[in-house]
Amino acid sequence: MVAIPGYSPRQISAAVQDMYSAVAEAPESHFHFPVGRAACQALGYPGEQLADIPPPLLASFAGVGYPFRAGAIRSGDRVLDLGAGAGNDSLIASRLAGPDGRVIALDLTAPMTRKLKHIADGSGIDNLGVVQGSAEQLPLPDGCVDSITSNGALNLVPDKRRAVSELFRVLKPGGRLQLADVVIHRPVSVDCHEDPRLWVECVVGATVKEELLALFEEAGFEDVRVVGEHDYFALSPSDQTREVAASFGAHAIEVGMRRGAAAPSRLRQWWLRFAPGRWLLLLRRRGLFGIAALCLALLSCYGTLALVGLLPLLGLGLALDEGAWAGTIAAFVVLTLAALAAGLRRHRAPGPLVLASAGGGLILYALFIDYRALVELAGFVLLAIATLWDLRQRRRQEARVLGLASGG
Ligand SMILES: C[S@@+](CC[C@H](N)C(=O)[O-])C[C@H]1O[C@@H](n2cnc3c(N)ncnc32)[C@H](O)[C@@H]1O
Numbered sequence: 001m002v003a004i005p006g007y008s009p010r011q012i013s014a015a016v017q018d019m020y021s022a023v024a025e026a027p028e029s030h031f032h033f034p035v036g037r038a039a040c041q042a043l044g045y046p047g048e049q050l051a052d053i054p055p056p057l058l059a060s061f062a063g064v065g066y067p068f069r070a071g072a073i074r075s076g077d078r079v080l081d082l083g084a085g086a087g088n089d090s091l092i093a094s095r096l097a098g099p100d101g102r103v104i105a106l107d108l109t110a111p112m113t114r115k116l117k118h119i120a121d122g123s124g125i126d127n128l129g130v131v132q133g134s135a136e137q138l139p140l141p142d143g144c145v146d147s148i149t150s151n152g153a154l155n156l157v158p159d160k161r162r163a164v165s166e167l168f169r170v171l172k173p174g175g176r177l178q179l180a181d182v183v184i185h186r187p188v189s190v191d192c193h194e195d196p197r198l199w200v201e202c203v204v205g206a207t208v209k210e211e212l213l214a215l216f217e218e219a220g221f222e223d224v225r226v227v228g229e230h231d232y233f234a235l236s237p238s239d240q241t242r243e244v245a246a247s248f249g250a251h252a253i254e255v256g257m258r259r260g261a262a263a264p265s266r267l268r269q270w271w272l273r274f275a276p277g278r279w280l281l282l283l284r285r286r287g288l289f290g291i292a293a294l295c296l297a298l299l300s301c302y303g304t305l306a307l308v309g310l311l312p313l314l315g316l317g318l319a320l321d322e323g324a325w326a327g328t329i330a331a332f333v334v335l336t337l338a339a340l341a342a343g344l345r346r347h348r349a350p351g352p353l354v355l356a357s358a359g360g361g362l363i364l365y366a367l368f369i370d371y372r373a374l375v376e377l378a379g380f381v382l383l384a385i386a387t388l389w390d391l392r393q394r395r396r397q398e399a400r401v402l403g404l405a406s407g408g
Contacts, residue, residue: 009158012205013134016156017109020062024086024111027059032238035062040088042235043180043252044069044228049092054119060086060112063151065180068092069227070256072176076100077146080170082135082163083107083153087116087128093149094128104140106131107153135163140170148177155182155206161215168219171259177221178256182232183209185249186285188398204402206250208285210278213255218272220263228254240403247401287346287394290339290387297332297363298380300325326367333360336383340390347393356386 027035034042036059040050044066050058062085073079073096081090084105094103107113110132117130133139135157148171157163167177184206207215209226216224232252233245245251264272283289304325311318340356359382366376 012156012158013108020085020107020109021111023062024060024109024115030237032236032241033062034235034237035060037061039063039235043230043232050088053088053091054123057086057088057091057116057119060115061088063089063180064182064232064252065151065228065230065254067149067151067178067180067254068096069254070178072147072149072178072256073097074147078144079103080140080145080148081105082148082150082167083156084116084130085109085112085152087120087130089149089151090116090128091125094125097127099127102127102129104129104131104145106133106135106138108132108134135166138166138170142169143172144170146172146175148175149179150177151180152182154179154212158205160207160212164215164219168221168259168263173259173261175259176256177259178254180252180254181212182206182250183212183253185209186287188248188402208282209253210281214272214278216255216257218264218269220260221257222260224255224257226253227256244401244403247398287343287391290336290343290390293332293335293339294383294387297329297336297383300332301329301376301380330364330367333363333383336360336387340386343390343394347390347397349393352386352390352393355389356383359383359386
């Protein structure tokens, strides 16, 4: 599960259904995200694809991109539209699949599925089935569809790993998937439970782009490629939503991929999940790089000291190059300072960096000029306080941008 502090899956499901019921029933209301024909046009839907979509369905369009750019749907396909909403993409897919194909439009929100079913039945569209259900537990048999399309739904799903494995399960081997969704540059890390609106507006529930693509690769999708990327939130009528989106680097991507013949082996899944490069990126984007560098500095200093003390007790000796040892500690201290300097750029509070510079100075003095264990220890204490202070400032800055009370 991609964890977002503060929300329970039940809270998310209720908030999502409230919001998208309103989009189904009263699309003319004021939303913080773009809806309707104007949104479709701005996202790149060609006019001819919109021409015969019934206006009440078009009015409730709430997608975030143009997933058809990935070209996954072929004539004769059995297609799943995941998080179909009012079904604009389902209708486009039903035309692409043709009379020999069929589209299953699946959505969590009852007023959305009711609206689509009512209008599709009335318009005599006979290759479209409407199903109410959850992406985390698709009410469909294994390997039952040739292609999948989804627009703006996955970011709203709490357990994305499970949803992606469900997509893998219901898609035939070699089947194609096209997706438009919101991704972020760095994840939200403050507790947002005060305001579930933040989830349903598609920013807080979104995943870092590389993480989202990795989820599909881990599940067994191949040839995962980004075919489009755009500033979806620039279309939002709300200043606050635009500011939140800009602060987290939220934007929309369009992706295409193919289902592999089988899910990767457990070993390969673990390798993909725990690849060091991926963790380094995550640590940096979560603002935890400073803490990681400080831990390494402490480990190389006091961990080595402990080893030097313990090994002789086991009858082993350790030849230590003191210059290399001091250099390693100093390198991690400098990395910690660099991480705090990056934090200053974000929260603009100079205190943590000033304190960290004093701490770092003491450590470097003890390492290279005049060794005093207490001076070195005092340096590490200052550096640790500064690193935690920086983390707190980053969280407060996030809370402020999100408009949460704890940001005050
Ligand atoms: C942003 S709207 C997009 C709707 C539609 N794809 C469109 O382009 O207009 C997201 C849709 O995903 C649905 N959704 C959210 N969470 C879901 C879940 N766990 N399972 C299925 N659908 C979900 C919502 O009800 C909503 O209709």
